[in-house]
Amino acid sequence: MAKRVKLGDVLQILTNAGVAYAQVTHKHPRYGHLIRAFAGYHEQTPKDFSAVVDAQPQFTAFFPVQAAVDQGLLAVVANVPVSPVLQAFPTMRMQAGGPGGSLWLWDGEHELLLDRELTAEEMLYPVRGIITAPLLVERIEKGYRAHTHDVW
Numbered sequence: 001m002a003k004r005v006k007l008g009d010v011l012q013i014l015t016n017a018g019v020a021y022a023q024v025t026h027k028h029p030r031y032g033h034l035i036r037a038f039a040g041y042h043e044q045t046p047k048d049f050s051a052v053v054d055a056q057p058q059f060t061a062f063f064p065v066q067a068a069v070d071q072g073l074l075a076v077v078a079n080v081p082v083s084p085v086l087q088a089f090p091t092m093r094m095q096a097g098g099p100g101g102s103l104w105l106w107d108g109e110h111e112l113l114l115d116r117e118l119t120a121e122e123m124l125y126p127v128r129g130i131i132t133a134p135l136l137v138e139r140i141e142k143g144y145r146a147h148t149h150d151v152w
Contacts, residue, residue: 003076005033005065010049010078013140017041020140023053024065025082026089028108031130033065036086037140049078053086059144060090060126063136073133092128093118093146104128123147 009024018041026034036057046052068074089108096102103114106128126146131139138144 003069005069005076006079008079008082009065009076010053010080011035011065011069012075012077013037013137014074015041015137015141017141018043021046021049021052021077022063022136023080023082023086025060025086026108028062028089031062031128033063034060034089035063035065036060037136039143045077050080053080054083057086059139059146060092061136061139062128062130063133064130068133091122091125093122093125094128 005024007024007027011022011024013020013022020037020041022035022037024033025036028034036053037059038052038055039058040055042052065074069076092106092108094104094106096104103116103118105112105114105122105125124147
């Protein structure tokens with residue numbers, strides 16, 4: 001049985017382009033673990049993972065970390081404190097009903113229905129939803145950023 005995932009765990013993700021890392025920063029009662037994936041690939045295991053996770057994340061997403069670790073899809077390679085910049089739960093965005101649907105902001109507890117388009121700053125907010133392991137790898141490999149993705 002794999003170890004229990006904890007906040008601060010650093011995840012090693014093997015992609016076709018190389019080894020990438022993410023960190024578990026939050027656990028939501030409904031959506032599970034929230035991870036921050038960091039840009040770049042590493043040819044060697046970093047000596048200090050603090051330097052890796054202190055960078056600006058490439059993207060943020062809910063991901064079934066415990067199941068992925070249990071299945072050997074990724075590995076916990078370290079545990080380091082979550083950067084103060086990443087300790088606050090992020091405001092996320094979503095669109096109900098597909099293109100043209102209602103726009104929402106969510107802070108992990110409260111939802112706000114917008115009666116306007118998203119601002120440029122709000123377009124940088126992560127998209128609310130749970131991603132799969134193949135999508136996690138695809139997003140890393142393709143350089144995904146929240147503002148390059150449709151709201152829904």
